[in-house]
Amino acid sequence: MRYRAAVITGASSGIGRSLAVRLAERGVASLVLVARRRELLEEVAREIRAHERRAYVECLDVADTERTVERLRALDRELGLDLVVANAGVGAAAGVDPLAWETLRGPLHVNLCGAAATLSAALPGMLERRRGHLVGIGSLSAFGALPGSAAYCTPKAGLSMLLDCMRLDLQGTGVDVTHVRLGFVRTEMVARSTHPLPQLLEPEQVADELSERLPAAPREIVLPRALGALTRAYGALPGRLRDLAARAVTGL
Numbered sequence: 001m002r003y004r005a006a007v008i009t010g011a012s013s014g015i016g017r018s019l020a021v022r023l024a025e026r027g028v029a030s031l032v033l034v035a036r037r038r039e040l041l042e043e044v045a046r047e048i049r050a051h052e053r054r055a056y057v058e059c060l061d062v063a064d065t066e067r068t069v070e071r072l073r074a075l076d077r078e079l080g081l082d083l084v085v086a087n088a089g090v091g092a093a094a095g096v097d098p099l100a101w102e103t104l105r106g107p108l109h110v111n112l113c114g115a116a117a118t119l120s121a122a123l124p125g126m127l128e129r130r131r132g133h134l135v136g137i138g139s140l141s142a143f144g145a146l147p148g149s150a151a152y153c154t155p156k157a158g159l160s161m162l163l164d165c166m167r168l169d170l171q172g173t174g175v176d177v178t179h180v181r182l183g184f185v186r187t188e189m190v191a192r193s194t195h196p197l198p199q200l201l202e203p204e205q206v207a208d209e210l211s212e213r214l215p216a217a218p219r220e221i222v223l224p225r226a227l228g229a230l231t232r233a234y235g236a237l238p239g240r241l242r243d244l245a246a247r248a249v250t251g252l
């Protein structure tokens with residue numbers, strides 16, 4: 001296993017939780033588990049320790065970006081992190097004004113600012129050691145705007161650009177960057193969704209794929225492939241045609 005010490009934000013449930021456990025099973029020696037719900041993190045930590053790996057519980061709200069950077073830098077000094085997964089995220093609230101600041105605020109602070117703080121925190125240490133891997137958990141929704149979805153699409157599109165910029169700036173430094181673009185996954189985030197969830201994945205499936213493919217540090221992992229190809233094609237449509245397609249498909 002390429003990694004010795006990893007941090008995963010959003011490790012208390014869903015994809016982050018499954019990925020943390022899977023990485024421990026595959027041999028990562030130390031895992032730092034970040035989220036707000038301590039009891040759930042303790043549960044995940046117990047599961048990881050049962051595999052005779054070290055688990056550190058770090059209760060953090062990643063929207064508090066200064067504290068996030070401070071804590072992750074301290075952990076990097078202690079453990080020498082070689083994998084950082086910015087996974088913590090929130091969905092957009094349902095039944096609210098999609099363009100109100102109150103709707104946009106949470107996802108922007110957590111999914112974009114929190115991810116940027118997470119991804120940049122350990123960089124100085126990684127650059128010094130000339131070794132590291134930054135991973136952002138994004139979404140197929142970043143390929144193209146969807147009606148009523150500004151709060152979710154916007155930060156994921158920002159994350160996509162951040163990862164592209166990081167990859168360019170970090171070439172030749174020994175620090176790799178991977179963008180994970182996901183379709184629908186059966187987690188708390190989509191549990192109350194009233195929309196159709198085509199090609200729904202299980203979090204364990206995502207964790208299996210990621211734990212197998214991340215060590216090769218591809219620039220991008222797209223899951224599921226078929227929905228990924230469709231949304232990428234949708235995003236590449238000329239503007240007016242894309243607007244028509246969005247309305248036709250969503251009925252909004």
Ligand SMILES: NC(=O)c1ccc[n+]([C@@H]2O[C@H](COP(=O)([O-])OP(=O)(O)OC[C@H]3O[C@@H](n4cnc5c(N)ncnc54)[C@H](OP(=O)(O)O)[C@@H]3O)[C@@H](O)[C@H]2O)c1
Binds near residue numbers: 036062137139187
């Ligand atoms: N599920 C999908 O269909 C889907 C599709 C594409 C992309 N994704 C992305 O996958 C990632 C994981 O989501 P999931 O589907 O696994 O949903 P989830 O089960 O709801 O997990 C979200 C995780 O993020 C943590 N989190 C939320 N706000 C946080 C904050 N302010 N500070 C620290 N941690 C915070 C939550 O922990 P606490 O509540 O304990 O803080 C939880 O561990 C997200 O980035 C999401 O956008 C999901």
